[in-house]
Amino acid sequence: MxxxxxxxxxxxxxxxxxxxxxxxxxxxxxxxxxxSVDEELAANIINKKLQQLGNQSFTLVEVKDADQKGQYTIKGLDNRQRSINTLSTGEKNIVAFLWFICSLEGNSDRSTNPKVILFDDPMTSNDDTCQYLIISELQRLIKKNSTDQLFIFTHNIHFYLNTRYKWWKDNRKSSYNKTTPKLQD
CATH class of the missing domain: 1.20.5 (Single alpha-helices involved in coiled-coils or other helix-helix interfaces)
Structure with missing residues (x-):
């Protein structure tokens, strides 16, 4: 015993x-x-934002029978699976951009670890509706950001004017020249 x-x-x-x-x-x-980013939440946010553009030609759909969680396929308007090769450069760019925005927002580590975030001409290859979505997402990010350093490079003057620091407060040139450099030849 x-x-x-x-x-x-x-x-x-x-x-x-x-x-x-x-x-x-x-x-x-x-x-x-x-x-990390919750893939399902990010895919739903991306689909919702694309749907708000009014001419959504595809959606991201989770692959249910996949061996690994977080796999998505692309479905066209006809509800058929599309190859990633059929997406335009602009469509690929907007998905990547929105995924990146979701990853920034999904990171709970923000306050203790400030980041340096660089956007290199995010408007490239996008149509007008996607460009306005990009501008509005960056405006929201700039407005709520208090710890990270954001650098946005562009050749697009319209984009520059709408994403400069404190664009929402004061439109006088002297007020933003100190915080938003504009480089020209």
């Missing part, structure tokens, strides 16, 4: 040790999840 009780105690100690190790791993996993 003593031998059985000794084994029981030994296994209980081992069980509790492994349970503690599992809890530590689970905490690390939860921390990593907080730093």
């Amino acid at each position: 003593n031998k059985v009780q000794g084994l029981e105690k030994k296994y209980e100690i081992e069980f509790n040790k492994r349970k503690d190790e599992r809890n530590i791993v689970q905490q690390k996993l939860n921390g990593l999840k907080k730093q």
Whole structure:
């Protein structure tokens, strides 16, 4: 009986040790999840924003039977699967841009770790409706940002005027020249 009780105690100690190790791993996993983007939420946000443009030619749809979570396919207006090769450069750019915006917003690590964020001519290859979506997303990002440094490079003067720092407060040139450099030849 003593031998059985000794084994029981030994296994209980081992069980509790492994349970503690599992809890530590689970905490690390939860921390990593907080730093990542929820793919389903991001895909829904991207689809909603594309739908608001009025001429959405595709949607992102989760692959249900995939071995791995987070796989998406592209469905056209006819509800048939489309190859990524059929998307225009502008369509690929807007999805990448919106995914990046979702990843910035989904990151709970914002206040403690300021970032340097660079946008290199995000208007390239996009039609007018997508350009306005990009401008409005960047305006929202600029307005709510208090810790990150944002750099936006562009050749588009309309885009520049609508995404410069504090564009919403004062339109006098002297007020934004100090914070929004404009480089020209």
